[in-house]
Amino acid sequence: MRSSSRVRPGPALCLLALAAVAAASPTFAGAQERFRRTPPLPDAQPQELKLPPIERVFLPNGLSVATVYRPGSPLVTLQLVVRAGEIDSPPERPGVAALTARMIGKGTKLLSAGAIEDMVESMGADYSVEVLMDYTVFTFHVLEESLDRALFVLRFIVLDAQFTERELASVKRTAYYDLYNRKKSPEFLGWRQFLRTLFENHPYQTATYDEDVIKFISTKDVASFYARFYRPDNAVVLVSGAINGATVGKKIGLHFATWVRQPVERAVPAPPAPNARDRVCYVEDPNAADATVFVGNVIMAASDPAFFPFLVLKHVLGGTTQSRLFMNLRESKAYAYYAFSETEFFRSCGVFWARARVTPEFIVPAVREIVREIKALSAEAPVPAEIEEAKSFLIGNLPTRFESLEGFAEWMARVVALDLDEGQWDKGPERLKLVNVERVRAAAQNYLAGKPLVVIVGRPEWLGLYLREFDTIEVYDNGGALKLILRKGEER
């Protein structure tokens, strides 16, 4: 018979048990596990971004077809890209490109606008039009079972478009009020003035028109623009989804075979010169609650080798709430509600800008801080750790931009319309990995060393109260008309 002492666990086992209990279930014991104290390391092998390739075919009439096999969803995106954007409106008729695009789907010889709208909604489709600086995109998101019908409708509304006085009047009314209402946004007012000033005497300024120009546009203007630019050799049909590219290509060929070819003369404008002098523009917005500030300049096009190093710079400056601008202007100095940096790229150039929503009494110090932060980047490149952190963000964030149906469609249309290379498709992470301190420094010196343009949107009375320290201020109304130029020491 064994002694009773031997049925109990020994002291060593008891200690082990206690230690294990404490280690494995500390919450119940009150302590915390060691693994909670520091953030875990990422998995060693991150998944590489890999997008399906864009397959391209050309039809006999010059129409290009681009397809992407994108499985995993029963939804398909059908797009038509026409290589004519705001820049292609005649200089004396800004807005014609936008109105022409809006008129597509507003009637054909056989069907009224209402009937077309009903056809689109009967497919369950979502139809939208976007007019950008260099191109226009017509987009249908449809159920895959409706793709054939969507192709039919797209062909029908584009090739058989009719521009009646009645529909144009309705479209003009809507466009007018859209533009008018956008002026309620200080962000829009600032952005428009920023582009208008940067693109002074450049064709890109055509895109910065006010609602008043809409009334001058006639059906003749629209028909003429359509006849010139809406040609198969100036367009691309794009389809993405769980599709058979070859089959879809054949269907597109059948639908669009009658579209008559006509060479389109269209020059790419030379890039504008960057702003090179101290310049402060003030846009009066009587209803502004805070001041909105834009500070920026012209930069390279997306096809330039400096593109990826500049993205890193942009991120270091103001990519997120952890970046320099936000930490300085909001967290440290409490001048601003937010402060970020952004870029946009057109065919011949790009623009970058810092944007901040600022407490009115801090407009001047906030602008100075933003300019100082930009200058600091051009004077001294970010340290390697900051560059690596920015690269990590950009590489990690890239896939989120085309996760959605809309994001993917926008990404694909941009790459195709601007003839961008694979670096702009799914090789961005590889290009970003190659960015180093030297390339960032070179990009900063080339593009941030100049004098940035400053645009401020705020109430008229803030000029006299808070902006006396600027040497010269150009004051504009909210329609963009120059009202006066104020010099330091002058009263309004």
Place this chain on the structure above:
Amino acid sequence: MTSSTGINKAARSLLLILLALLVPASFPAAPVQDTAPNTLGFEFQEHRLRNGLRVILSVDGRLPLVTVAVAYGAGTMREKPGQEGLAYLLENLMFQGSENVSPLQHVGFVQKVGGDLNATTTLDRALFYQTLPSNYLALALWLESDRMKSLAITPAAIEKTRADLLKEHQDRLASDPYLESFALFDSLLYPDFPYGHPLIGAGIEMWGLTESDVLTFHRTYYVPDNAVLCIVGNIDIARTRELVARYFDSIPPGLDIPAPPLPDFRQENEVVVSRSGVPASVAGFHLGYRFTPLQTGDAYSLKILEYLLLKGKTSRLMDRLLNRDRTAQHFSGTLEDRRGVLALKIFCLNNNAVMVERSEKAVLSEIDRLRTNSVSPDEMAKAKRLFKMDYLRSQSTNLGRALFLVDAAFSGKPMNALGGELDKYMRVNPSALISLVNRHFNLRNRVLLELGQR
């Protein structure tokens, strides 16, 4: 009899306990459902940890991303009178640091690796989510588990967060002249406190909240057995389960979580309220019908009815008020679901009182038309296709799928029936709509709030 190994029964039991404690991830804590058969276009799995945390996993390997969403049953319906704003305050305090994560570091950690994140508070839940590169899944779980386990709530953080939220609320009120009317309309449509009060009340209540209120709310509702963790993306199921167990399994469950309050609406007649305290130039109205209780299948019919009446430019009410009659400047509407209480809500803005009256009549006449006239097959098909498009589109991203699954978990629907849900919407027929309208669109559950002078 002792075993041949020489270790007695008690010691063996102890070793088994030790093994279980040391490797909790090796064993499923609760029976795991099989992958649900479904027509959703994606699959998911569900299991529960020992502390009650409900875990839903779904693989989508198309992009190197993962979404981690955590939803707590800690929405506004948990607030008591005088505590308006507490749920929203706590949602924001969840970013103010925990035992191992400094204030706002959660945002910093996620953004550093390129992730996006956000949070919302609704009637029945506080929802936190982040989408980030899939190789950082452990980071997201570490962050979420740390604030579930050990949120650091300090008086200073409460003060600052409360002041920021109230300032933002005041800014919103100043920039949107109709915002208050939406809150008033909700209080009329859902005439009981838990279901009808807004995210932030007048603001006075929020100032009155004490540290003790905040701590009690957190201790009671931010617990694993009152939460759903959903992970969707480029994940390996076994590895993910292991990580989930590592970070969440040892968090203690809550004590006596109160059951969510049930709606208690007492209303016998139509409620009509006129409100003139809006800008003089404004005329318009909110109109709503509240539906409870519903019969089986009614929710599916109501959804299709929503599309028939309100979705798309050619839907019945949009076409009538904006294109044909042109009595409205703005017209919108939606079917809202507040924890199983559905309501059709319409908002209309007009030029003047005459147009308000005409618009109201037009809406009511279109609803009346549905009492007797069958909807044509083409119109039914259009409404269903528009709905199907939105339904599938909402699930086209990792986040969309995660929110869909969290929503299903909170609704109490059997998860393994989700795969057949779309078919139920597609089977709604015209006679079901006639029956629905005759049973549910009546004066007992109709609320009208008119804006501006009559």
